[in-house]
Amino acid sequence: MTNLYYIWEGLTSLPILLAAMAGVLWGMCGGALPGISTAIAMSLVLPFTYGMDPSAALVLLGAIYIGSEYGGSIPAILIRTPASGSSAATVVDGYAMQRQGRGGEALGLSLVGGTIGGFVGLLLLSLLTQQLSKVALWFTPPAYFALGILGISVIASLSERNVIRGLIAGVLGLMVATIGTDPVSGVMRFTFGYPELMGGVPVIIVMMGVFAVTELMIQARERDYSEDVTERSTRLKLPSLKKLWSLRVPQIIAIVFGTIEGLTPGGGGSIAAFMSYNEAKRWSKEPEKFGKGSEEGVIAPETANNVVALTALIPTLSFGIPGTATAAILLAALLIHGLHPGPNLFTSHPEVVYQLFSGLFLANLGMFVFGLIILSPIIWLVNRPRAYLRAGIFGLIFSGIYSVNGSEFDLYLVMAIGVVGYLLRSLRFPFLPFVLAVVLGYMIEANYRRSLLITNGDHIVFLQNPISVCLLALSALFIVLPLYRQFRQRRRSSQAAHPQQP
Amino acid sequence: MATRIACTFAALASLAAVAAAGPALAADKIAYPVTTGTMIMQSSPGSGGDLFLRAVADAANRQIGANFAVENVTGGSGAKAMALLGKSPGDGSMLMGVSPTYVNTSLLSKPPVSYTDLQPIVRLFLDSVIVVVREDSPYKTLKDVIEAAKKAPHSVKVAVGEPGGLETQTMIELMQKTGTQLTVISHDGGGDALLSVLNGTGDMAIGEAAELKSQLDAKQIRPIAAYTEARIATFPDLPTAREQGIDMVVQKFRGIIGPKNVSPEVIKAWEAAVPKMLNDPAFKKWYEEGALIPAFQPHDQFEAFIDNFGAKQKQFFLDNNMIKG
Numbered sequence A: 001m002t003n004l005y006y007i008w009e010g011l012t013s014l015p016i017l018l019a020a021m022a023g024v025l026w027g028m029c030g031g032a033l034p035g036i037s038t039a040i041a042m043s044l045v046l047p048f049t050y051g052m053d054p055s056a057a058l059v060l061l062g063a064i065y066i067g068s069e070y071g072g073s074i075p076a077i078l079i080r081t082p083a084s085g086s087s088a089a090t091v092v093d094g095y096a097m098q099r100q101g102r103g104g105e106a107l108g109l110s111l112v113g114g115t116i117g118g119f120v121g122l123l124l125l126s127l128l129t130q131q132l133s134k135v136a137l138w139f140t141p142p143a144y145f146a147l148g149i150l151g152i153s154v155i156a157s158l159s160e161r162n163v164i165r166g167l168i169a170g171v172l173g174l175m176v177a178t179i180g181t182d183p184v185s186g187v188m189r190f191t192f193g194y195p196e197l198m199g200g201v202p203v204i205i206v207m208m209g210v211f212a213v214t215e216l217m218i219q220a221r222e223r224d225y226s227e228d229v230t231e232r233s234t235r236l237k238l239p240s241l242k243k244l245w246s247l248r249v250p251q252i253i254a255i256v257f258g259t260i261e262g263l264t265p266g267g268g269g270s271i272a273a274f275m276s277y278n279e280a281k282r283w284s285k286e287p288e289k290f291g292k293g294s295e296e297g298v299i300a301p302e303t304a305n306n307v308v309a310l311t312a313l314i315p316t317l318s319f320g321i322p323g324t325a326t327a328a329i330l331l332a333a334l335l336i337h338g339l340h341p342g343p344n345l346f347t348s349h350p351e352v353v354y355q356l357f358s359g360l361f362l363a364n365l366g367m368f369v370f371g372l373i374i375l376s377p378i379i380w381l382v383n384r385p386r387a388y389l390r391a392g393i394f395g396l397i398f399s400g401i402y403s404v405n406g407s408e409f410d411l412y413l414v415m416a417i418g419v420v421g422y423l424l425r426s427l428r429f430p431f432l433p434f435v436l437a438v439v440l441g442y443m444i445e446a447n448y449r450r451s452l453l454i455t456n457g458d459h460i461v462f463l464q465n466p467i468s469v470c471l472l473a474l475s476a477l478f479i480v481l482p483l484y485r486q487f488r489q490r491r492r493s494s495q496a497a498h499p500q501q502p
Numbered sequence B: 001m002a003t004r005i006a007c008t009f010a011a012l013a014s015l016a017a018v019a020a021a022g023p024a025l026a027a028d029k030i031a032y033p034v035t036t037g038t039m040i041m042q043s044s045p046g047s048g049g050d051l052f053l054r055a056v057a058d059a060a061n062r063q064i065g066a067n068f069a070v071e072n073v074t075g076g077s078g079a080k081a082m083a084l085l086g087k088s089p090g091d092g093s094m095l096m097g098v099s100p101t102y103v104n105t106s107l108l109s110k111p112p113v114s115y116t117d118l119q120p121i122v123r124l125f126l127d128s129v130i131v132v133v134r135e136d137s138p139y140k141t142l143k144d145v146i147e148a149a150k151k152a153p154h155s156v157k158v159a160v161g162e163p164g165g166l167e168t169q170t171m172i173e174l175m176q177k178t179g180t181q182l183t184v185i186s187h188d189g190g191g192d193a194l195l196s197v198l199n200g201t202g203d204m205a206i207g208e209a210a211e212l213k214s215q216l217d218a219k220q221i222r223p224i225a226a227y228t229e230a231r232i233a234t235f236p237d238l239p240t241a242r243e244q245g246i247d248m249v250v251q252k253f254r255g256i257i258g259p260k261n262v263s264p265e266v267i268k269a270w271e272a273a274v275p276k277m278l279n280d281p282a283f284k285k286w287y288e289e290g291a292l293i294p295a296f297q298p299h300d301q302f303e304a305f306i307d308n309f310g311a312k313q314k315q316f317f318l319d320n321n322m323i324k325g
Helices: A001-013 A014-032 A038-051 A054-071 A071-077 A085-100 A103-138 A140-153 A163-178 A205-221 A241-246 A248-263 A269-282 A295-309 A313-318 A325-337 A350-382 A386-405 A408-426 A430-454 A468-499 B001-027 B048-063 B078-086 B103-107 B142-151 B166-178 B192-200 B209-217 B264-279 B283-289 B299-319
Strands: B036-041 B067-072 B094-096 B118-127 B129-134 B157-160 B183-186 B202-207 B221-224 B252-261 B292-295
Touching: A001 A350, A001 B192, A014 A038, A014 A071, A014 A248, A014 A350, A014 A468, A014 B202, A038 A054, A038 A325, A054 A103, A054 A325, A054 A350, A071 A085, A071 A103, A071 A241, A071 A350, A071 A386, A071 B221, A085 A103, A085 A205, A085 A269, A085 A295, A085 A430, A085 B192, A103 A313, A103 A350, A103 B192, A140 A269, A140 A430, A140 A468, A163 A408, A163 A430, A205 A386, A205 A408, A205 A430, A241 A248, A248 A269, A248 A295, A248 A313, A269 A295, A269 A430, A269 B118, A295 A313, A295 B209, A313 B299, A325 B048, A350 B001, A408 A430, A430 B183, A468 B001, A468 B183, B036 B078, B048 B067, B048 B094, B048 B252, B048 B264, B048 B283, B078 B094, B078 B103, B078 B118, B078 B142, B078 B252, B118 B264, B118 B299, B129 B166, B129 B209, B157 B166, B157 B192, B166 B183, B166 B202, B166 B299, B183 B221, B192 B202, B192 B209, B192 B221, B202 B209, B209 B221, B252 B292, B252 B299, B264 B283, B264 B292, B264 B299, B292 B299
Parallel strands: B036 B067, B036 B094, B157 B183, B157 B202
Antiparallel strands: B094 B252, B118 B252, B118 B292, B129 B202, B129 B221
């Protein structure tokens, strides 16, 4: 009962309301700007929270997390620039929709998807924290490895009839993922003496390079500057309830993967978004639409990353172990206020926890309302003549990348990745396998090697863990099935072509 | 907003108080060549190192006649912060808060400015590095672990944080000293290593007491040894590795460094300030909660300590093929 009182108190307290609104608004703006990642948006505000009441401080930071996960999808959809790793999966179909003049629709889908994801995540957080925190413990290195393999097994179907090229792009991505500190021995790999590469190539730089820089290069190559005169929707268009119901499968998938990634450390929004995108495609009735403006392809990653923003707080609060790098900042705020997250937090400081929940509820609501207000002007802004837009995007990308670490090196790196992306696209290699491999490569490699350490090099370890067995079996099925279908189709068509051959 | 306004008022009020008391206090403060100093930190706001340096700057502002502020210069595991410090004047206007990472980064990636190009000023603390097991683990002491490892090599799995870090090194040293074989599994950070112990992937973990506090309080994990010189104040019943017959101490230090040409006045000011800071009640409360062990070393001792530490690290990296001679 006291807990309900704390929730009520949180919902009606002015500082908490203000913290939630300020946080979500700043998060949306910061998240929409490339270079201001969620972590940066939060850490910029962190010093201001020192003097605040602990609940309001946590609400402010949590609201920024929520707002930022959504904000990232605005430039992803409108200008093909993922402002953060977790919005990169949205680029594929979101930008395709924008090019078809359906940008307003895509933004509506991502706003509603994000809000639903946020509320479901909050429900899981407030009701099932104790139970779900155990799920985090199920994931041992073999299970993480198998999860990564499941994610990467989709390469065959992402490659659109060109499995060999898809595999080549995937291998290139895995190569990029091996740059940096070796996950087991700590030896520097392929850093060529640059200390900037010790931590690997940041995922956000790969995303910006492959999506945004590549797109700028492709657009610059177009000869005529004729403006396309197709009627573009300049208004935000929310999906109807009927449409939402028809999109239930990708949303459920997104909630499942968002929850898993939120609960387990090291994953985070980008893995959740890509895994949901992949699975949404796999379970879709119209997988051929993916990549060409599929509504399912927008709503799945957008729901997933908002689920992560909330479920990542579960291990943060109940173990003191942040589920994502961003949740780590929230952890720091807890510590600054003398609160020790961990199994005892819920009994020692229930008022802080429950007021945090009510603040996050308000933040989710605020995100939806602010989205309705600010999106239409933003859509108008993006529909200005292309030449202005391109220069603006160029400035936005490079100032954003520079501001992450204040490092010139990162600028060269994003251009290099952009060139790789450009070559892939010009040579008609599918680039999604490349991105997917970069996102998942580290997780797969690190956990493969950790697993083998457990059994001193015996691969039996992957068969001893039930989660790993199930996921690996699923992956094997998903790899073999399309190949078998392709094989059958080819035999049939060759029979049809030469029916009378002896 | 109410809190914000209250906060602003509080800030203004304290400012006024400082302004009024300023002249009187300044006389008691330790003289410093410049009025404002930047203390740079290689990790991001909110990280362990950042919180440490902010607490230090806060305590220093009460003792030294200058105003210190923390700036986060992230990138390249500290290489960028070191490069910036190396270019700064030696008048004490720029200093850096460091942990063993800055030595390791210097050795592993050979950045343009390495630890030997910088001047250690003072050492403040050592971290309490402890070994923990799950509450229901059969191991009661480090000796039990050693015996189990002697019976069946590689049967005991140790979870450590980042690969190639001080924790891995400690475990390799332990194996060499006791002639045993342990399996060392590195993770992406201390938190992941702790989860590994909770879910049974690792049989034990090694880490800083502050990071493990909440699980220790909740009795999910149990400490079995401390890698410190003496017993840790907050764990009076926890025997050290030395007491258990294993002669090892982990020196995960935290200190302040400056550019190579840092002036003697700056060094003198810090040498005078740190012992006072360590007795400052607010600072004391902070570091005792974090189980940091005050381990003040003046400049010449700290310099020798860093030289020795660097040589030891280099040998370790060479022995394990992590760098080439």
